[in-house]
Amino acid sequence: MTCNDKSYQPLPVGMPLLTVVAAVLVDRESKVLLAQRPQGKKMAGLWEFPGGKLEMGETPETAIVRELKEELGIDTSENCLAPLTFVSHRYDDFHLFMPVFVCRQWKGFLTPQEGQNFIWVTARQLRDYPMPSADLPIIPVLQDLL
Numbered sequence: 087m088t089c090n091d092k093s094y095q096p097l098p099v100g101m102p103l104l105t106v107v108a109a110v111l112v113d114r115e116s117k118v119l120l121a122q123r124p125q126g127k128k129m130a131g132l133w134e135f136p137g138g139k140l141e142m143g144e145t146p147e148t149a150i151v152r153e154l155k156e157e158l159g160i161d162t163s164e165n166c167l168a169p170l171t172f173v174s175h176r177y178d179d180f181h182l183f184m185p186v187f188v189c190r191q192w193k194g195f196l197t198p199q200e201g202q203n204f205i206w207v208t209a210r211q212l213r214d215y216p217m218p219s220a221d222l223p224i225i226p227v228l229q230d231l232l
């Protein structure tokens with residue numbers, strides 16, 4: 087495929103476009119946090135970057151601040167978020183659009199609020215963990231960054 091490839095395909099009629107946000111939390115040792123999707127959720131057992139769906143009237147930044155509080159019990163602010171990349175990925179039943187932010191500063195202790203496991207890994211270790219397809223394009227970006 088080249089940049090001139092004409093393989094663009096519009097969303098199939100009726101396929102929803104889902105906008106979610108994700109945060110790459112990076113600690114002082116440049117390790118990245120992965121959270122494991124809990125049982126009972128779609129794609130349970132896979133590892134992902136924390137985040138979630140935008141609610142009505144939210145900006146991506148507001149949504150990720152809320153999601154980090156809800157999922158991990160930590161506080162951060164929009165000023166502590168840096169845009170990293172975005173992902174556009176088609177699943178069988180929806181198309182996902184995901185702005186991704188890096189966050190290196192937060193307050194509080196990570197406490198799984200939804201029963202999920204989490205782990206700190208180096209950028210080189212990211213491919214060792216099974217992840218949703220939409221998260222995979224984030225890995226090389228992080229490997230270049232860290």
